[in-house]
Amino acid sequence: MNQSNATPLLLRTRGMAAEIAARLRVMIDEGEMPPGARIDEKEMCAAFDVSKTPLREALKVLVSEGRVTHRQYNGYRVAAIDLDDLASTFEMLHGLETMAGELVQQRVSGTQLAAIGAKHRRMAECHNAGKRLEYFRLNQQIHQMIVDAAANPVLSTIYATLMSKVHRARGAANTDMLRWSESMEEHEAILAALDDPTHADLPQILRAHSENTAREVLAVLNRTRTDTAPARDAGMMPEVSGEPEEVAGSNQR
Structure with missing residues (x-):
């Protein structure tokens, strides 16, 4: 196995993930991405000009920090505030x-x-x-x-x-x-x-x-x-990356 070729790619991916995580962290902390907002992976990949791999690595970091939540079939959202x-x-x-x-x-x-x-x-x-x-x-x-x-x-x-x-x-x-x-x-x-x-x-x-x-x-x-609850309950939130929405009421603010 030729690790000399694989390692630089891995490091570049991790480096990009760290940079994306830092930029998303600021966007979340300063209100550009409000609590409960759905994170569209396709839009984010286009905005950062990256593939899904470093983006998802970054999102995993933010999930571990409590800033983002992830649910199967429901994608990523900015975490609600308690x-x-x-x-x-x-x-x-x-x-x-x-x-x-x-x-x-x-x-x-x-x-x-x-x-x-x-x-x-x-x-x-x-x-x-x-x-x-x-x-x-x-x-x-x-x-x-x-x-x-x-x-x-x-x-x-x-x-x-x-x-x-x-x-x-x-x-x-x-x-x-x-x-x-x-x-x-x-x-x-x-x-x-x-x-x-x-x-x-x-x-x-x-x-x-x-x-x-x-x-x-x-x-x-x-x-x-209070203002956004009716839209969520009615299932009016747009889909993320083509994945189906879960039952209304899940992962609400």
Whole structure:
């Protein structure tokens, strides 16, 4: 057996699969592919200009991560979001935001304040230009920067882990957010509290912003799930790669 010829092909396939998985991961996490969306293999192969082999390898990785589900005869779908788990995660984040604000009062440095302010100004520019996706990414970075300024590595690690759990939900809701301007105003209040030498109102402002975000994200996802349920129940979703649809109601959001 001539392994010297087979190995490079295998490595190229795995390399392509990793790249496809990374690109799909971003599309899912940032809401371009919403929860419950059917993944059409033919369309994806055409979009990435690849065969089905690396695409399916990539999808297997995303299945193992919980971002994608697969059922025989029903194909691949973006995984639903567990709203009960999401609500519980947000509750934890509210407390962490408050704790971070309290610690920042005592520990934040001038250099950190300047970096957060610069990032905030970039985010405001994206808001004014209607660049929602870039705004969303900068928003996430600012929150982590504030938590990191609390100078508690355990807090930073736990916060980052929980934020990764809600990132996809926030991305899914981000395409339908009605309170974008309100969120921007809340970030202005956060920056003003940071600029205050005492930072006295920061813990309360951070918590209120976290609670408002959670309320909107959960409302949008609940509304989306309700609005799309009749189409699924009626079997109106299109087929994937020519495979027949399963009984209506399976794998729903």
